[in-house]
Amino acid sequence: MTQLAGYRPPYPGTQPNHLHPPYVSSRKRAPTKPLVPIPFTLTEITGPSFGTEILPPKACDLTRLRGGEAIGERIVVSGRVLDENSRPVPNTLIEIWQANAAGRYHHEVDKHDAPLDPNFAGSGKTITDSEGRYRFLTIRPGEYPWGNHYNAWRPAHIHFSIFGPAFATRLVTQMFFPGDPLLAFDPIFNCTADEKARNRLISVFDWETTSPDYSLGYRFDLILRGREATPMGDKLGE
């Protein structure tokens, strides 16, 4: 018989609610009935894993495409994936996507009147190493307008999708840049009550990963849920 522990709930105020009325798209899409709490079972404490063989070549370098160099300011975005107990999360898939330097996404829905860059697709993926580290070389994304309210502009950001060890640890988030004047006005960034939690979405300028004459470095650590100390009392039928 094996006993397995669940995952800790988030600290109060550190995660958004589904409904955040200033973010207009949440109004017709957030559930209106209370979520039904369920105990952790084997379903939620297991989850998919992926090996490096699924990664296309150079999937962590977004700056070159079709033999040409993307336009914009080259940056290295790197960090570690840890759990709440500061333990590294190794061998887990990270996907990123972002606008180009002009603030335009390579996507049919994006009608923003800014140039596309034929040498920038805006998508990267990698798998963390044995210490939970990851590293992307990309272009600093531009800010761009959106239709949420009059004269609405999104702060510069990079989308991150990460799996972690279990269905319960799945996380999608956005990384922002220090000093962005638009952060204070962005309903998506501000959807979380806890100011410190919000501010942890802002990357940190990093000399250590800044390369002379080539690129600036930004550091962004991702924290996944920690394990409960006590087993969930589940006995697996062996």
Add this chain to the structure above:
Amino acid sequence: MSLQTTTSQTVGPYFGIGMTWLIRDNLIGEGVSGDRFTIQGRVFDGDGLPVPDAILEIWQANAHGKYDHPEDTQRKLLEPGFKGYGRVLVSHEGMFRFVTIKPGSVPGPKGKEQAPHLAISIFMRGLLKRLVTRMYFPDDPRNADDPILTLVEPERRSTLIARKTAGGAGTLEWNVLLQGPDETVFFDVGL
């Protein structure tokens, strides 16, 4: 000192750029056992309009009721052709479709068996964090005692059970309604 889990943010409207490469709309690899099903459905918003920009992820056990994961230590067969992970994007009409096998039952709380089910995460523009739900299979007598389904008010359980279709025994329909009187049941698993 304890760290705190990173705050969730929406996938936004452009997630296809970063997530399409890993579409897995057929979970069945070579030599996989089990009853095959095509599962199709649509995602609707609070106005009853189809959601054109959503992504669903599926996690499930194989036909023996075994997850391809190191913490599933049950003495059940793993099948190399079945990883249990699926990912589908909806169409402009909010439609999704994937092909998989009906999983075996897996243990639940206090060793009680769970009815065969798929765990589903849903991401879309407008959702600041994912929605978590489950899809169960129609006409399975184990649904009546499932330790998770029975946590749901009886009149809402049907939102979690796929329906048979005119398309034949191998095709099931399961829609996701984000709001309204027939709103799909979504679960709280902490995040």
